[in-house]
Amino acid sequence: EAQVTQNPRYLITVTGKKLTVTCSQNMNHEYMSWYRQDPGLGLRQIYYSMNVEVTDKGDVPEGYKVSRKEKRNFPLILESPSPNQTSLYFCASSFGLATSTDTQYFGPGTRLTVL
């Protein structure tokens, strides 16, 4: 089944404790992206990657890192989480590099709470 998977689905952690949220897709998509969803703000893009070893900042990249060593995986790293990073996170992927017509496929989300 074609899908985007994220782990963990739920995570409660404390300020400053490094964490990684994994994202994997099995559709051979070149484009992958991370979003955070906060009430009343919709989804905001954190980072995106147009191919292996190619990443760039989205609208809200502060406090986050990403890597794209393999085509299928795009982990989101919080080196020193803070309470303002408490949010619902979505990973997404699509075939296109930068074509606006491509449909993005979303993972199920990771709900992160930073105490």
Place this chain on the structure above:
Amino acid sequence: AQSVTQLDSHVSVSEGTPVLLRCNYSSSYSPSLFWYVQHPNKGLQLLLKYTSAATLVKGINGFEAEFKKSETSFHLTKPSAHMSDAAEYFCVVSDSGSARQLTFGSGTQLTVLP
């Protein structure tokens, strides 16, 4: 620069009555427009998309949207609401010249009353 405004944060309709979710956009290029739906505790699912072909776009589950360039609108409609339509809906715009792809609206929560 691109942006999207969903004009209603909450919409309530009775089952069997029409649904209208409003979306206005701003785009420097020829935009692509999408509607996504998010059911409680679920990820986002694509309902429909406009990509400069027919201005009236039909999607899944009986939804459709009409692209109106003169009004910079892309409203989502359904003739008859079903209880299973209760969810949050996001209007999304993407400029043809943007490498960041998608800009999301703030969402409209649809409640369907029995």
